[in-house]
Amino acid sequence: MNDRLDPRLDPAATDYVLSTTRSVRRRLDLERPVEREVVLDCLRLAIQAPTASNRQMWRWLVVDDPQVREGVAALYAEETVPRIQRRRARTEDPQTLRVLDSAMHLTEVLARVPVLLVPWLAERTDAPRPTPPVAFYGSIFPAIWSFQLALRSRGMGSALTTPFGSRLEPRYRDLLGLPHESTPIALLPVAYTVGDEFKPARRPPVEEIVRWNRWSDDA
Numbered sequence: 001m002n003d004r005l006d007p008r009l010d011p012a013a014t015d016y017v018l019s020t021t022r023s024v025r026r027r028l029d030l031e032r033p034v035e036r037e038v039v040l041d042c043l044r045l046a047i048q049a050p051t052a053s054n055r056q057m058w059r060w061l062v063v064d065d066p067q068v069r070e071g072v073a074a075l076y077a078e079e080t081v082p083r084i085q086r087r088r089a090r091t092e093d094p095q096t097l098r099v100l101d102s103a104m105h106l107t108e109v110l111a112r113v114p115v116l117l118v119p120w121l122a123e124r125t126d127a128p129r130p131t132p133p134v135a136f137y138g139s140i141f142p143a144i145w146s147f148q149l150a151l152r153s154r155g156m157g158s159a160l161t162t163p164f165g166s167r168l169e170p171r172y173r174d175l176l177g178l179p180h181e182s183t184p185i186a187l188l189p190v191a192y193t194v195g196d197e198f199k200p201a202r203r204p205p206v207e208e209i210v211r212w213n214r215w216s217d218d219a
Contacts, residue, residue: 024157028191042150049142052135073111115190
């Protein structure tokens with residue numbers, strides 16, 4: 001036991017949340033409302049994440065109006081369904097097929113998900129003096145992940161989708177009223193989950209993907 005451990009911290013609980021926060025699509029509770037204050041609580045935690053040069057350029061659009069959700073869902077399906085179908089035609093891997101089936105399910109129910117979250121940055125990638133990409137995107141994805149962890153600790157789930165940067169982005173912008181000087185980053189469905197048992201994902205043993213000090217295939 002580390003006698004310097006902050007007594008307010010519970011490593012076991014923290015490790016459990018970190019290792020069981022999954023992309024949730026099929027097990028989103030489409031009937032239970034999501035309280036606005038709970039979303040704000042999770043965002044209060046999310047914005048504690050580090051940002052490049054201490055510039056908090058992120059903004060957060062929370063969509064809970066049914067008509068706006070329907071519009072977003074229609075745009076999402078218009079581009080995502082053909083993409084999933086093309087990928088299904090190119091793979092026979094069972095795990096990949098399960099993921100694609102789950103993704104297709106999300107396109108079918110997205111309009112019924114209680115809350116959709118759109119994180120965006122108050123800068124464009126084609127600005128006259130743009131922030132370098134590693135800092136630009138590195139300033140928002142840590143906050144997105146913190147938001148997802150905060151949801152998990154409250155019995156909620158989400159999935160990180162990235163429909164922007166496509167031919168449909170102008171239509172998303174108009175629908176969501178996003179300013180021209182912005183870059184929408186992601187779309188996250190947010191809902192309570194059906195059940196609360198989630199397992200760690202299958203990943204390669206850490207010993208196979210870690211080296212110390214220098215990388216070499218014959219290390």
